[in-house]
Amino acid sequence: MVRIAVIGAGRIGAVHAATVARHPDAELRLIHDPVGNAAEQLAAAHGARATHDLAEVYDADDVDAVIIGSPTPLHVEHLVGAVRAGKAVLCEKPVDLDLARVEECIAAIAGHEHRVMVGFNRRFDPSFAEIHARVQQGEIGPLEQLTIVSRDPAPPSPAYVAVSGGIFRDMTIHDLDTARFFLGDIVEVSAVGQRLDPAYAHLEDFDGAVTTLVAASGAVATIVNSRHCATGYDQRLEAFGPLGSLEALNQTAGSVRHSSATHAGAAGPYLGFFLDRYATAYRDELSHFVDAVRTGRAPSPTIEDGRAALVLADAATRSATTGERVLLPTTARSHP
Amino acid sequence: MVRIAVIGAGRIGAVHAATVARHPDAELRLIHDPVGNAAEQLAAAHGARATHDLAEVYDADDVDAVIIGSPTPLHVEHLVGAVRAGKAVLCEKPVDLDLARVEECIAAIAGHEHRVMVGFNRRFDPSFAEIHARVQQGEIGPLEQLTIVSRDPAPPSPAYVAVSGGIFRDMTIHDLDTARFFLGDIVEVSAVGQRLDPAYAHLEDFDGAVTTLVAASGAVATIVNSRHCATGYDQRLEAFGPLGSLEALNQTAGSVRHSSATHAGAAGPYLGFFLDRYATAYRDELSHFVDAVRTGRAPSPTIEDGRAALVLADAATRSATTGERVLLPTTARSHP
Amino acid sequence: MVRIAVIGAGRIGAVHAATVARHPDAELRLIHDPVGNAAEQLAAAHGARATHDLAEVYDADDVDAVIIGSPTPLHVEHLVGAVRAGKAVLCEKPVDLDLARVEECIAAIAGHEHRVMVGFNRRFDPSFAEIHARVQQGEIGPLEQLTIVSRDPAPPSPAYVAVSGGIFRDMTIHDLDTARFFLGDIVEVSAVGQRLDPAYAHLEDFDGAVTTLVAASGAVATIVNSRHCATGYDQRLEAFGPLGSLEALNQTAGSVRHSSATHAGAAGPYLGFFLDRYATAYRDELSHFVDAVRTGRAPSPTIEDGRAALVLADAATRSATTGERVLLPTTARSHP
Amino acid sequence: MVRIAVIGAGRIGAVHAATVARHPDAELRLIHDPVGNAAEQLAAAHGARATHDLAEVYDADDVDAVIIGSPTPLHVEHLVGAVRAGKAVLCEKPVDLDLARVEECIAAIAGHEHRVMVGFNRRFDPSFAEIHARVQQGEIGPLEQLTIVSRDPAPPSPAYVAVSGGIFRDMTIHDLDTARFFLGDIVEVSAVGQRLDPAYAHLEDFDGAVTTLVAASGAVATIVNSRHCATGYDQRLEAFGPLGSLEALNQTAGSVRHSSATHAGAAGPYLGFFLDRYATAYRDELSHFVDAVRTGRAPSPTIEDGRAALVLADAATRSATTGERVLLPTTARSHP
Structure with a gap:
């Protein structure tokens, strides 16, 4: 069982959360979203915890991997944060709209690229x-x-x-x-x-x-x-x-x-x-x-x-x- | 070149006449229909002769084969007539609606069956x-x-x-x-x-x-x-x-x-x-x-x-x- | 939530068990099969209980409905038993191969037909x-x-x-x-x-x-x-x-x-x-x-x-x- | 009936000749090709005349229109020649490979463009x-x-x-x-x-x-x-x-x-x-x-x-x- 947190409780976050919840080899543990009670609602639908605090995602002992479905401008921050916290990452596309930022991101996670997947689902x-x-x-x-x-x-x-x-x-x-x-x-x-x-x-x-x-x-x-x-x-x-x-x-x-x-x-x-x-x-x-x-x-x-x-x-x-x-x-x- | 007469200038006769007229190895020579000027019109469209007289079909020296597209009740009469006149025959389906008549027809052309084809076009x-x-x-x-x-x-x-x-x-x-x-x-x-x-x-x-x-x-x-x-x-x-x-x-x-x-x-x-x-x-x-x-x-x-x-x-x-x-x-x- | 027992842990029983386990409004509670450890294996795969004892199915307080996927000759017995126990029933087709037995079954559950569905899934x-x-x-x-x-x-x-x-x-x-x-x-x-x-x-x-x-x-x-x-x-x-x-x-x-x-x-x-x-x-x-x-x-x-x-x-x-x-x-x- | 000559007895000329021969409102009269007996063979197949002499095409009293299926470099010459001879023209594509020559051609037939069609058959x-x-x-x-x-x-x-x-x-x-x-x-x-x-x-x-x-x-x-x-x-x-x-x-x-x-x-x-x-x-x-x-x-x-x-x-x-x-x-x- 791979224990998963989802960052972002919007449309794409909900897709990932539901996909994780149905997957035989994955468990949905935690949903993060800073806005309103979106995280709480999505978490409740799948029997997971919710949080407004990113640190809780990074520090969670029962989370092996993080799926990033936050707004695009936040992808890099969340990706680097999760990787540094030792989590495997599946990040929604695009990594960022600015190539320089993507390259900074790659530099920032140097040595851990093999822990990161980008969500080109097609x-x-x-x-x-x-x-x-x-x-x-x-x-x-x-x-x-x-x-x-x-x-x-x-x-x-x-x-x-x-x-x-x-x-x-x-x-x-x-x-x-x-x-x-x-x-x-x-x-x-x-x-x-x-x-x-x-x-x-x-x-x-x-x-x-x-x-x-x-x-x-x-x-x-x-x-x-x-x-x-x-x-x-x-x-x-x-x-x-x-x-x-x-x-x-x-x-x-x-x-x-x-x-x-x-x-x-x-x-x-x-x-x-x-x-x-x-x-x-x-x-x-x-x-x-x-x-x-x-x-x-x-x-x-x-x-x-x-x-x-x-x-x-x-x-x-x-x-x-x-x-x-x-x-x-x-x-x-x-x-x- | 096979020289062909068509008996019947109705819908199916017209199909056959047009098909013959376009065929590279066939020539349309004669159209027979007893009614009005149907034969004349169809013949004119394809540069063939027309007749109201069946005997003219059977006796025509320049006709090798006859296609029978007359009303069903006349098929047997026309088929037997044409075969007896030494023509090859392509007869529209059904030969007749009455099995006994079909069998009489087969008996009547005994020895010449190999000169007769039935038009199951499909x-x-x-x-x-x-x-x-x-x-x-x-x-x-x-x-x-x-x-x-x-x-x-x-x-x-x-x-x-x-x-x-x-x-x-x-x-x-x-x-x-x-x-x-x-x-x-x-x-x-x-x-x-x-x-x-x-x-x-x-x-x-x-x-x-x-x-x-x-x-x-x-x-x-x-x-x-x-x-x-x-x-x-x-x-x-x-x-x-x-x-x-x-x-x-x-x-x-x-x-x-x-x-x-x-x-x-x-x-x-x-x-x-x-x-x-x-x-x-x-x-x-x-x-x-x-x-x-x-x-x-x-x-x-x-x-x-x-x-x-x-x-x-x-x-x-x-x-x-x-x-x-x-x-x-x-x-x-x-x-x- | 409708709480469900499945009778029969063979091929079709497994289909129903998995379908129940994934259904948002149903819960799989119990699997019955008298043979070997088929019930145990299927139950374990979906976090349900297993039993070799039919009475346990009929008497279960936490079972609202029974899906019958047992061999055809046992359908009627299981259907009547479950209905008499107050359960709603979804019975696989055919109810029985013998029309007389089907009619006896219908007689036996008279007044409760509206609690029984037959599995013509198509x-x-x-x-x-x-x-x-x-x-x-x-x-x-x-x-x-x-x-x-x-x-x-x-x-x-x-x-x-x-x-x-x-x-x-x-x-x-x-x-x-x-x-x-x-x-x-x-x-x-x-x-x-x-x-x-x-x-x-x-x-x-x-x-x-x-x-x-x-x-x-x-x-x-x-x-x-x-x-x-x-x-x-x-x-x-x-x-x-x-x-x-x-x-x-x-x-x-x-x-x-x-x-x-x-x-x-x-x-x-x-x-x-x-x-x-x-x-x-x-x-x-x-x-x-x-x-x-x-x-x-x-x-x-x-x-x-x-x-x-x-x-x-x-x-x-x-x-x-x-x-x-x-x-x-x-x-x-x-x-x- | 439009009476037609075809210039060019190659592959595309043969297509046009056969199409004309089958067309109810057209008659194939003349085939021109300077090479060998290509024109003769194609003409014979459709009951038309053959010639090696372009002037015969232009001067033919019984030709209303010319279809040009000659090699591309000859299109302009044949097109201008036929138009000047008072014929309507259907010219295969491309008119020429050189835009300047096409424009010269257009200039040469000024006032007669409405008599010329280009063969974009699709x-x-x-x-x-x-x-x-x-x-x-x-x-x-x-x-x-x-x-x-x-x-x-x-x-x-x-x-x-x-x-x-x-x-x-x-x-x-x-x-x-x-x-x-x-x-x-x-x-x-x-x-x-x-x-x-x-x-x-x-x-x-x-x-x-x-x-x-x-x-x-x-x-x-x-x-x-x-x-x-x-x-x-x-x-x-x-x-x-x-x-x-x-x-x-x-x-x-x-x-x-x-x-x-x-x-x-x-x-x-x-x-x-x-x-x-x-x-x-x-x-x-x-x-x-x-x-x-x-x-x-x-x-x-x-x-x-x-x-x-x-x-x-x-x-x-x-x-x-x-x-x-x-x-x-x-x-x-x-x-x-």
């Missing part, structure tokens, strides 16, 4: 993970082109957008990590941003984007993003190689198809958003983390993966703003 | 033919269960229904032949009829039916029929064996899929009716016939196949009416 | 339940034809077959209940059985079957069964009416499709067997039962539904054996 | 055309993102590659026209090229590419190209807007799906190459041209569309080579 989606494994096994030959379509069902609130770091650091970053997961080191980044909603006309940010990545291997990844999709959470991926292709289709709640005088074989809308679409991914991500904590093996994706995805997000932001293709120097790539 | 549908070939090649192992769904887009007129011979002889007969094509000799027939439309309450006939056939091999075929289908012409078939299954899906005009807030991946309605759905089947049926005429080989399906399908339709009619399972004596089966 | 499958609801709402008009394909991935052991009551009472009974769920009272049953595996040549039983049911409404249901399917657990259903159709497709573990030089869009095999395919159905079935226990409302399907499905299974067995269509007298139908 | 593909029409009708709201996947089944010969003008002018140009068809004027072009086959290492050309286009409307088109695809001719398109999406899937020859112990629902490979995939598009393209000739209306796509697509191909080539995003000055856009 690597654990059964369909994406199956495609990754089959590509590794050579089923389609060397990967040549990866195409990702990733659209949220509805735009976040303006308040969220304002502090999100922009579409590439907030939303595309998942797809950028997926691209690295499949293609390895990326050497060139090109991006185009769209401002479809007039509300974006005065923002630095975009609500649609196409990002093209070139890998050191010569493979190319294309990422199509939108902040909205009428049919639900549009999450598709296609890996293409000389021997064939592997595709992850959108998923619906059941397997019902409707036919009528106007159409044939209509499925229901896609699974609504990440809590549904990636429920299994969150569970399998936790299993990987718990196994790593139990066995002492380094989990993956690492904080270095978190840094590398942010480098790509920064490059995509710059490319979309300036129109130039951004070449990544070797030093900007991952250090394996 | 055997030539590329998807059904592909499945048949793959089953024969053993891809799914010995065929165990065949499931056919066959629904017309809309019911025929009451006038047509009155002379149709009933759903089993008129509509199911196609599926019965398909079942024989896949399963060989049938030894038992069970059928259930439905009278869904109140208009059928006073008829001997049905507008929905389920027919179950047991083959000598032990395989079973199930046929689900309806006289209507809101989405179009519903034509599906699944062959199931110990190693897997082969399925022919419904077809739509293009490959467009629509997704919206209410549904995902909706195709358009099915191809409307047999002229669209089986256009290629009519062409490939003609190719088979033309090849047979050119090479002197016996075409297939034969008039014996026409008789055997009618035996099954009679049995299904009796089963649906009386509730008994009808066992087919060996003598009712095909003589290979 | 009614709770999200896809089937969604189709049922949409049919009830009139989306396809009055239901005319229901087509069920239901094939097990691999045949059971000969030992199991010998005591199974035959394919119709053991396997088809699920589909028969589904047919009643959609069509209401059934008035005619026709069935054809297959003995594909030579091992069945000397058995009364079949390893393939097609069953056709006519409802009082005039609708028809067709059920195609096989004891094996190379691709996995083949579970499909199509409801057809004048306005369209609703179809439940087979389900696969993920949404991956593979394309290569030989094929396009290939999914993985179907979900393996009922534990996977109907995992959600078991959970939703339990939710329904728990809600009924908490609110005092009668659960559904009822023991009368269990009896009616067995009447249909008996009729199908007789029809497959004798070749006759079996008419069901009004008295054999459900008493609402 | 606009006439029924699925693409249906999606275009439904987008125009507002079914998905204003178009925001267009995603095209376009992969050839196998690379062309090195000899062809050497004179092809590069992947963007030879292959992507179809997709660039499709993008303009859907999005209107394009203002920015970014492209990334791949050299996957080592044979391309020493060439200026690419064998894979991703092109991103920004339209004046703010919509974005993404084009993923490869010179090879194991599964066949991969031709997909998705139009996405605020109300939903419309997608054209790949097409297979029939509708057969295979399931086995290893996979479920596998279709056959995609239709092999453009002659199969776009057979209907060639026919409908010809119908549009024939209608234009008969009615005197200007056909579409125009030579200006041919020029605009080449501008985009040039820009994509430059972007892929230099890494810069290419902004298109207003003067480079179409003049409506």
